[in-house]
Amino acid sequence: MRALVTGAGRRLGFYLCEQLVAAGWQVTGQYRSERPELGRLRALGVELIQADFTRPEEVAALAHATARHEDLGLIIHNASAFEPLAEDPAEQLAQFDRFYRVHMAAPFQLNQVLAPRLACNANASIIQITDIYIHGPAPRFANYVATKAGAHSLAMSLARQLAPAVRVNTIEPGPILFLDEHDEAWRQQVLARTPLAREGGLEPIWQAVQLLLGNHYMTGASIKVDGGRSLAII
Structure with missing residues (x-):
């Protein structure tokens, strides 16, 4: 079977591609910028x-290239854009549009084209990576969180629409892997309010993916993988 993983160029998407290959999957990965890795x-x-998910014509090309694979059985929507809310009000709408295209429009466009292909294969799944902060939105990240919440809502609607042929679930990561720009003070502040008090790493997300793939009676579910961090923000 084949999986499509978006945002495969780095971090979680890169790791998921490696794990899927090791588990015997054929993998198609989308990336925005070329990297030596x-x-x-x-x-x-x-x-x-x-x-580039901000360009609908490039999303369409990806969808149609992937649709050539008759064995497509999994889509993991992992591609993400992240930054604080722009300080300049004139820039905020442009930022929102960029986040919307990456988090909502691109997955919607891919699902439209690829859902019929998925439905031809047994136990096909779509997994949307969202964020625990969709339940406790912070004003500083309003555009990011709003569009991630939109992605969650689209996934839940799709779970009803595509059942029983295709299962649709979401994974909500917490502090699994800090960004390079997060200084030590910030990291300690986050971990101090995380019950398990440690960075999770990427493996727990892969374990959640395996659960969703292996349990044939789960659709419309959301799994928090956050060390309990959501208990402090909701």
């Missing part, structure tokens, strides 16, 4: 397709 995925046999 992508050679590692190509060496594993991952089909990599460049697409």
Whole structure:
């Protein structure tokens, strides 16, 4: 079977491609910008397709290239854009549009084209990566959180629409892997309000993916993988 993973160029998406290959999947990965590390995925046999999700025509090209694979059984919508709310009000709408296209419009467009292909294969799944902060939105990240919440809502609607042929679930990460720009003070502040008091790493997300793939009676579910962090923000 084949999986499509978006945002495969780095961090979680890169890791999920590696794990899926190791588990016996054929993998197509979408990336926005070329990076030297992508050679590692190509060496594993991952089909990599460049697409900028702010450009609908490039999303369409990705969708139609992926639809050629009759064995498509999984889509993981992982691609993400993240930054604080723009300080200049004139920039906030442009920022919102960019986040909307990455988090909502691109997954919607891919699902439209690829859902019929998924439905032809047994136990097909769509997994949307969202964020625990959709339940406790912070004004500083309003555009990011709002569009991630929109992605969650679209996934829940799709779970009803595509059942029983395709299962649709979401994973809500917490502090699994800090960004390079997060200084030590910020990291300690976050972990101090996380009951398990540690950074999770990427493996727990893969374990959640495995659960969703293996449990054939789950659709419309959301799994928090956050060390309990959501208890402090909701």
